[in-house]
Amino acid sequence: MSLYLLLPILAVIVLFANLGRLKSLGFPLAVFGLIVAAVLAGFQIGLDHRLLRGMAEFDTFASAFSLLVIVLTILVVLLLGSPSGRTEVPRAEKAALVIFSLTGAVMLTSYTNLVMLFLGIEILSIPVYVLVGTRKSDVKGNEAALKYFLNGSFATGILLFGIGLIYAGTGQFSLGGILLWTQANSSGIHPLFHLGLLFILFGLAFKVSAAPFHFWTPDVYEGAPTAVTAYMSTVVKIAAFAAFFRLLYRAFPMAAESWLWIIGLLAVLTLLVGNLGALAQGGFKRLMAYSGISHAGYLLIALLATGSMAMGTLWLYTAAYAAATMIAFVAWARIEEGGEGDAIAAFAGLRSRSPFLAFGLALAMLSLVGVPPLGGFFGKLFVFANAVGQGKIALVVFAVVMSAIGMVYYLRPLIQAWFNEPRVMAKLPLRAAELAVVGFCMLVLVGLAAAPAWVLGAF
Amino acid sequence: MAKEFGTLFLFLAGGFVLSLVIVFVNWLLRPRNPSSAKARTYECGLETEGPTWVQFKISYYLYALIFVVFDVEVVFLYPWASSFKSAGLVPFVEMAIFIGVLALGIWFAWKKGAFEWN
Numbered sequence: 189m190s191l192y193l194l195l196p197i198l199a200v201i202v203l204f205a206n207l208g209r210l211k212s213l214g215f216p217l218a219v220f221g222l223i224v225a226a227v228l229a230g231f232q233i234g235l236d237h238r239l240l241r242g243m244a245e246f247d248t249f250a251s252a253f254s255l256l257v258i259v260l261t262i263l264v265v266l267l268l269g270s271p272s273g274r275t276e277v278p279r280a281e282k283a284a285l286v287i288f289s290l291t292g293a294v295m296l297t298s299y300t301n302l303v304m305l306f307l308g309i310e311i312l313s314i315p316v317y318v319l320v321g322t323r324k325s326d327v328k329g330n331e332a333a334l335k336y337f338l339n340g341s342f343a344t345g346i347l348l349f350g351i352g353l354i355y356a357g358t359g360q361f362s363l364g365g366i367l368l369w370t371q372a373n374s375s376g377i378h379p380l381f382h383l384g385l386l387f388i389l390f391g392l393a394f395k396v397s398a399a400p401f402h403f404w405t406p407d408v409y410e411g412a413p414t415a416v417t418a419y420m421s422t423v424v425k426i427a428a429f430a431a432f433f434r435l436l437y438r439a440f441p442m443a444a445e446s447w448l449w450i451i452g453l454l455a456v457l458t459l460l461v462g463n464l465g466a467l468a469q470g471g472f473k474r475l476m477a478y479s480g481i482s483h484a485g486y487l488l489i490a491l492l493a494t495g496s497m498a499m500g501t502l503w504l505y506t507a508a509y510a511a512a513t514m515i516a517f518v519a520w521a522r523i524e525e526g527g528e529g530d531a532i533a534a535f536a537g538l539r540s541r542s543p544f545l546a547f548g549l550a551l552a553m554l555s556l557v558g559v560p561p562l563g564g565f566f567g568k569l570f571v572f573a574n575a576v577g578q579g580k581i582a583l584v585v586f587a588v589v590m591s592a593i594g595m596v597y598y599l600r601p602l603i604q605a606w607f608n609e610p611r612v613m614a615k616l617p618l619r620a621a622e623l624a625v626v627g628f629c630m631l632v633l634v635g636l637a638a639a640p641a642w643v644l645g646a647f
Numbered sequence: 648m649a650k651e652f653g654t655l656f657l658f659l660a661g662g663f664v665l666s667l668v669i670v671f672v673n674w675l676l677r678p679r680n681p682s683s684a685k686a687r688t689y690e691c692g693l694e695t696e697g698p699t700w701v702q703f704k705i706s707y708y709l710y711a712l713i714f715v716v717f718d719v720e721v722v723f724l725y726p727w728a729s730s731f732k733s734a735g736l737v738p739f740v741e742m743a744i745f746i747g748v749l750a751l752g753i754w755f756a757w758k759k760g761a762f763e764w765n
Contacts, residue, residue, distance in 0.1 A: 200751060207758045 199287035206280035214280030229255040243301035250298035266621040268415040272521040277322040289315040293427035320412040332411025339404040347391025353384025363439035370442040395428040399457040409477035418517035422510040458485035459590040466597040471530040493574035500644035501570040508563030511629040515552035537610020548626045563636030
């Protein structure tokens with residue numbers, strides 16, 4: 189209950205502190221409050237709380253993913269508050285919006301009722317719709333906000349319709365209730381049930397930017413301010429995948445023959461679109477958007493496994509992916525301030541301009557490709573190992589081939605940064621917040637590689 | 648139950664068709680004498696000044712937005728109001744918190760100037 193209460197109240201306090209005489213207090217309060225929330229989430233691991241008359245449950249899965257999501261939000265808020273993230277909207281308001289959205293993310297990690305799934309998706313998304321449009325005078329920003337809002341609302345509508353159809357088919361809203369019903373009525377399942385399941389999958393697949401529901405991703409990631417893009421590609425994706433996992437394994441494991449092939453098909457399409465699309469990209473934020481799409485593909489493969497091993501794998505992969513993406517976006521935010529446009533060539537000569545950032549970028553890109561011994565490699569290793577254990581060998585071979593294609597486009601920023609002459613000679617000093625974020629993420633990438641078995645064992 | 652849905656559908660279809668019929672019959676029966684004066688934009692009988700396609704004033708939108716939120720709040724207040732006497736103290740406190748949260752929303756909108764008409 190503590191997180192469900194703490195986060196919204198923190199957001200309201202930050203929002204109102206910004207209005208009154210305590211203007212300068214709002215943003216530091218947001219960071220401090222988030223750190224308290226992270227500590228709370230950490231202490232909840234191992235305890236099982238049932239809340240809200242059984243509609244939410246903070247088991248190990250929920251606590252671990254809540255901790256991950258809150259820590260990532262702290263990093264995003266630090267990036268939002270740095271001068272590179274400045275927009276027409278004061279930073280305390282943006283921090284408050286992010287914390288409101290984080291409440292939705294925490295709901296998505298811990299729900300046990302389809303109504304809470306819907307609420308979580310909405311609470312997660314609506315503040316992000318606003319955040320995408322905070323650069324009010326930027327045409328691309330307005331376009332991105334409108335596209336995200338329209339697409340997102342439509343997808344939520346489909347999700348809600350699916351929930352209604354599941355209720356029509358089973359008479360249950362709670363995940364446990366649906367599982368019991370499918371076990372008791374394995375022969376009398378109405379077609380509406382399958383249709384409802386399909387709609388819910390499509391609604392969630394949109395949020396996760398799986399193909400063919402990915403069309404909003406490049407434009408929205410490109411038009412949003414970089415810190416918001418960092419939030420969308422890490423926290424929103426992770427929360428949506430946590431929700432996906434919870435849905436499939438707490439409510440529909442008996443209906444597995446209905447959705448396993450759909451997830452597999454989505455994974456194949458997503459990997460194709462993500463990797464082939466990224467090859468053609470010249471702008472960095474669009475490249476990261478397609479990179480996010482391709483990683484959604486790998487994560488969809490991770491959804492095909494079962495059991496506690498699968499939970500640990502999902503956590504490991506998403507943590508490594510998020511840390512690497514965060515480094516990339518901090519680097520980009522810093523470079524973007526120079527105003528040299530949004531092509532990858534803006535990274536030119538980063539090695540001489542900021543060796544720390546160039547090294548961080550190297551770790552990030554190599555981890556995203558899946559090069560050992562970084563966190564990304566272990567994530568992919570365990571995901572593929574789980575899938576092979578389930579017998580999906582062709583899918584894994586395909587994924588490995590796609591991963592090799594990833595080498596091409598992930599190395600482009602690196603080549604620019606390490607082997608090209610800088611176009612702007614100025615040194616790029618990093619501010620304390622950015623240093624802290626990049627340093628922390630690098631530690632995470634290396635740490636996940638050093639002790640992957642510990643992470644998997646904790647589940 | 649399907650019979651009730653059938654009745655409802657007949658009502659809907661009838662209403663829809665009736666409005667279409669009225670407009671159509673009107674179109675059939677009216678005199679047709681178009682003139683250039685009739686085709687021009689109406690501005691209270693006078694000549695138009697400046698462009699007749701002007702930008703939508705955002706204040707209308709903000710007004711309607713705040714209205715919708717509080718209209719929904721009122722809808723949520725109705726069940727409590729109808730069982731107020733038998734409900735007791737706990738629902739009262741819960742509803743007070745609910746109204747309080749929405750009052751915070753009004754306060755924020757006020758401070759942000761959403762209620763300024765310009």
